[in-house]
Amino acid sequence: MIGWQFSDTIGHERTSALLRAPAFDEIVETIAREMQVVCCHQQECDDAKGFSRVVFNFRVPCTTFDLFFNSEHGYRGSYYLSSHTGLAANEAVISRLSPLLLQWAEQHDSALDQRLAAGSLDSPSAKVWLSEFGSHLCKHCVGEWGNPSDEAPEVLNRRWELADSPNAYRGRKAPCLSKLKVFGAFLNDRHDEFVSGRKRHRARDINAWGWS
Ligand SMILES: [Zn+2]
Numbered sequence: 001m002i003g004w005q006f007s008d009t010i011g012h013e014r015t016s017a018l019l020r021a022p023a024f025d026e027i028v029e030t031i032a033r034e035m036q037v038v039c040c041h042q043q044e045c046d047d048a049k050g051f052s053r054v055v056f057n058f059r060v061p062c063t064t065f066d067l068f069f070n071s072e073h074g075y076r077g078s079y080y081l082s083s084h085t086g087l088a089a090n091e092a093v094i095s096r097l098s099p100l101l102l103q104w105a106e107q108h109d110s111a112l113d114q115r116l117a118a119g120s121l122d123s124p125s126a127k128v129w130l131s132e133f134g135s136h137l138c139k140h141c142v143g144e145w146g147n148p149s150d151e152a153p154e155v156l157n158r159r160w161e162l163a164d165s166p167n168a169y170r171g172r173k174a175p176c177l178s179k180l181k182v183f184g185a186f187l188n189d190r191h192d193e194f195v196s197g198r199k200r201h202r203a204r205d206i207n208a209w210g211w212s
Contacts, residue, residue: 004072004080005156010174014066018174021071024078028093031068031180034060035097037104038179039140040112051186051194054117056101057131057141059178069130070155070174076210080157083203094126097182120184125195127202131179144177160210171210 006015021027035058045051060068068074075093079086098121105112120126133143147170153161154174161172186194205212 003157004077006070006174007152007154007156009152010154010176014174014176017063018066018071021067021073024073024075024089025092027064027067027071027074028096030064031060031093032096032100034064035100035180036060037101037108039138040101040105040109040117041137041141042112042116043137045186045194045196047196048186048194050188051192052116052120053186054105054112054120054184055137055141056104056182058101058180058182060180062176062178065130065178065180066174066176068180070176072157075128076171076206079203079206080159080210083207086203086206090127093128094121094182097128098122101182116187117184119191120187121182123185123187123193125185125193125199127183129181129183130175130177131181141179141181144179145175148173155210159208163209165209167205167209167211171206 006018037056037058040054040056042052043055069076071077075089078089101121102114102118105117106114130145131141131143133146136142151169153172155161155172160168199212202212
């Protein structure tokens, strides 16, 4: 446990819960049980004409968000171990949540192209992340995270804590929020997959900096 600690600034209560985090699979089960989907959208790709993806937004209790996003056993903690471990964790959470999300869409959003949505989620570049300011597509998915105003680390794990990079200034923070997003992959009509150059090395970026 020495390799992953937290700064005093996040408080004793959060720290002790985070240090007692269960295994990743158990965190994912908690999300599956607690999540409340708020909206989903089909979003066109700015970088490649003819490609679009599905984006689902959901809420979880802050304590669950914290375990998932900030604990050593969580999502980013998996990428910290290796890109490979992170990608496996990503696949595990996407495949656990996808049927629940698609079922929600079937009941609540008849306009959504279900075939695109299913294909978009069932593609390697589908991913989970927090909800950033300015990224909303309706009033329900207004973001709740913005760039930090300082570089002070909250996650103390040496690599993210000490890296001198704007991504590491973000990645070493431990935001305690409640909204998560599942982004499907960008697909065209033929279900070719598009990944922008910026995101091609996402796994490596999160491994190095905690952020992409
Ligand atoms: Zn929305």
